[in-house]
Amino acid sequence: MKGSLGVGASTALLGRVPAPSAAEPGGSVAGKDQVLVETTVNGKPVVANTHQDCSALDLLRDHLGLTGCKKACQQGSCGACTALVDGVPTHTCSMPATSLQGRSVTTIEGLGPELHPVQRAFLANDALQCGFCTPGFVLAGVAFHDRWRAQHGKAEPSKDQVAAALAGHLCRCAAYDGIFRAMVQACAGLHDGDLSIFPRRDGLEKVTGKALYTVDIRLPGQLEAAVLRSPHANATLLDLDLSPARAMPGVKAVIALAQPGSRVRYAGQEIAAVAATDHRLARQAVQRIQASYDVSKPVVGFDAALAPDAPLVYDTSHRGAPVVNEVMATPARWDGNRRGPFATSIFLSHRLAREGVESARQGRGTLVHERWETGTQCHSTLEPHVAVAHWTAPDSLLLHLSTQACSSMAMDIARRWGLRESQVQVQCSYVGGAFGAKATLQPETIVAVDLARETGAPVRFALDRDEELVVGGSRPAVRMDLALAADESSALSGMDLLAESDSGVSIGNTVGLMFRLMYHNRRKRLRDYDVLTNAPPGRPFRGPGGPPAYWALEQAVDELATRMHRDPVSLRRAWDRNPARLRLYDWVDSLPAWKGRQSSARQGGRFRRGIGLAAAGWFYFFAPGTQVRLDAEPDGSIRLTCATQDMGNGTRSAMAQAAAAVLGIPPDRIELSIGDSRAPFGPSSTGSQTTASVLPAAQHAAEQLRDELLDVARHRLGLSQVQAVAGGLEHSGGRLAWKDLLSHCQPLSFVGRRQKDRGGATLLGNRQSRLGRGQAGAVQLSEVEVDTHLGTVRVLRTWTGIGSGRILVPQLALSQVYGGIIQGIGYALYEDRRLDPSTGLQLTTGLDNYIVPVLADLPEMHVHFDEDGFEYVRGGSVGLSELATLAVAASIGNAMHNATGKRFRRIPLRPDRVLEVLQS
């Protein structure tokens, strides 16, 4: 607490606060730039001393500890910081703290104690995933609901009305469908009564703002960190003088992160870090650090990187080049700024592929040979990358970390700082979005840990939004030359891909893998190149390599079908061998919207509509080392413990459901303890492997409990004809609930393991992640409307078929799919990281110019789960998170073609590009 008096300041305390001087003719003048503010927060008088540049959000969060107000975009674009000011939803990050003078503020903590109908509606409709944006949405929703009900009774608001009321609120998980349904139902009075059953285990904590994210952690004596970043994309650090920063009062440590003489390869690269008593001071200290550079011309974008005289991004050594994906980069040849090829196919296939393409080119068959391009997409999770490091003893580290890999992060940290795994504890109860960017040890963690060691105090380092957008991770831009050929019998006769990925200074792109995954055929020549540029490293992003690959492949297939006058479904069915997708094609054929689609030639006028189909596949990964501990107490309580995490994907709910199903009890009877690396090993939430890992382990643990209790009944209690039934067991003399049996036992503990699948798995991988047999499949249809005058595109309806086995918690699975679809819409229409071409400095540094979808983008979504085909998998389920987003952009591309008769080869589909193609 920095000099504040806090909530609950008594009137006696208020009396001692000197009133602001109002004597001067120019109005009241505050001393220096500190200003006293008197306001009311959640019904209590508050007096706080604030800085002139302090926002209302800073006051609420930092001075008053009201962490339900989230700091995310810092510029009024996302609404996570919303509070009600005199009853009106307000973005508090963009309101000066001084403006709260005499106002009355209600934060999410001030609702209640009863849940508001909007909160109940959010829970019932699963209108949230990671939950970070939820308090802001809830407060804006509460204000809208209360006004609506006063004016319209129980009438239902329209989508436009809800979208307008919630404009300026961003949900990066894209839970907009649930949010919209929740708002309509709450307004219609459907949630005025008691709370109904809701599917998300940690939902209550999220709708009430009680969920504490890493960014909300405040330890006694905690320092705040800030980092000096290179303003040059290609330079040599000449000199670094930390002393001016060190000399500032309140600065506790300053460390160098780069040494004089070292190369700087991207703008935003870490140079030095400061820990100080507050964040503003830390940032000021960073500005005092003197760094000088020998600046060279940077390489920005594909063309600059591949120009004959291009400067080399890695001129002497490329050792230590970061890897963009979760898997290790395979060795490859470096040729200037191009590295590769990483060939996903063998030489014989190459020859066959080239022959097939050549033959089609000469008229024996059909050929589609095009270049496809995708933009760079930033993860931009609403909770930024953040770590709070606390050395509780010289050899013992407690790290609060926003991560999707609790267990493996603890191992990596132990290795880096020379500790035993038992000496590192990583905690992450709630994760405000990750999408792949929070899986590996990155500078933000290293900075916090090193500064905490240096100062002997807890240190928090949270990226600001501009840093998050620059270094927080991105999906690389890709350009693909793809030749796709079919022979005269319309069989796939050649697929020749040259993919180049710009993941900045990082390597190891594997776009070609996706082309191998689809349409099993020998005649493939798949070559992947990294193109090195002076841009920040990419990081894995939901289905790494997938959305760009399908953007090219699935449009090429569609184009080939058009040229061959073949139905796009029947062509895919002829080529495809994936059993899940083959069943899904039948489902597509049954859809009235698909059957009734019009050809582009039959449309005229300004607004054109079209429907497009795309298919996708994804790997089945699981973590064989996963363990779930089950503790059962004599009082009947049952708890599952695992060092995995829930980043909004619903890990908690899936674990509880899996164990509850074995025991035949309601899932809310099972307590959960996750997000702590000291628990038994849990999977990282990468590669869509969480469910396929924890579900069987939780199930196995519950089975052991069940069997033990059956044993107790038979042998200790001497019961006969014992058999398990829902909720307990039956015996010759009646029924006994598990709870009753537990009262006869000492505390019981079992470790459930992730047992092998029937028939085993592949040899690829290790205990943290292994490739299973079989692949999940998806089909995606999108209907678009194109405004041919203004070049704007709206996705109106989508149909998604998912074949990933058994669906355990349908509402949460749907939330995952919906989120994946809308993220895919953002990828296709808006998301566009931009770098200045001459300096390499990033231009899109805020959520006002890095555009992501809002509620108004929500299409009408239909989802079909095909649950068959994975019976050999323990638990019967493989992941679906990535599957849901892979084919969205491609389906939109095909829909654009169906609508306009034109082929759009570059995303995002900005109005300028759409107009350009339409005019061509």
Next chain:
Amino acid sequence: MMVFPTTIQQAAARPGIIRAGGTDLLDLARRAGISGPVVDLRDVSGQRNIQATEDGGLRIGGLVTLASLADDPQVAAMYPAVSLAAASIAGPGIRAVATVGGNLLQEVRCWYSRNPHFDCLRSGGRACWARMGDNLYHVAFDREICAAPSPSTLALAFVAHDALLETHDAALHPISGLHKVFDRQKRTQAGRPVLAAVILPAPSEGQLSSYLRVSARPLADWPLVELALRMDLAGGLVREARLVLGAVSQSPLRIPAAERALVGWAPGSFPPQEIERAIRDSARPLPMTSYKVDLAAAAVRDGIMAALENPP
């Protein structure tokens, strides 16, 4: 150092940046890492109302929030373009705080000038980075050295209505002189003018007006092109017209030839080619902004249709 004057006359006498809602100044200060003296208008009691003027127009106080402006039934009835423009800006959570004065006098939204690593014409540098670099969202009707488009949506609607600006000293200035009256170079000097209100003249009988915004995302997005249109009718024909384009030039841009082309026609029966030609003729796009010319030409037709849907 910050002061809280209680009148705008006091505010004008103090040095420092004038802060009304502060929605953007907070972000600018955070990005720059430093901030100078602030003259905060929080305690100014007047200028928060929308009042009828003697000649039948409206006086909109400079501290009126965008939400109040957008929700005001009188404004909606008399000046649909102003009402629609206000409602199109950002989201409700910003409109609750942001003010009319702040919207008119905000800094440009150029991604170079806002990035502390670029020294540009606005921050004492010698070059316009956008001109040489990524100008996708910059001007297409290029009129000045700095390539950033005027950021104020309200200014557009006010220009369409020939609004007057009232400064703290009760002087009145035509809205076309916005950036001359409020000279950016002097914005922190004591004695610079402070906006008191915007005066909208009485709408003529049967006046039609509209505001139209073209953006990539349907809501809460910056405009790629925006347009405000006013048509005064006499005997069912257009007597006088204002056609103002925004987000495409350094100031709200009237297209006089297009305005002339509208005169004498019945609303809805215009020669669109002539208007489009007038727009295209006055365009001077940057390398990446010729699409904005197309959008402007296309938006005019929508703007006229929208005006017909908002009869007084």
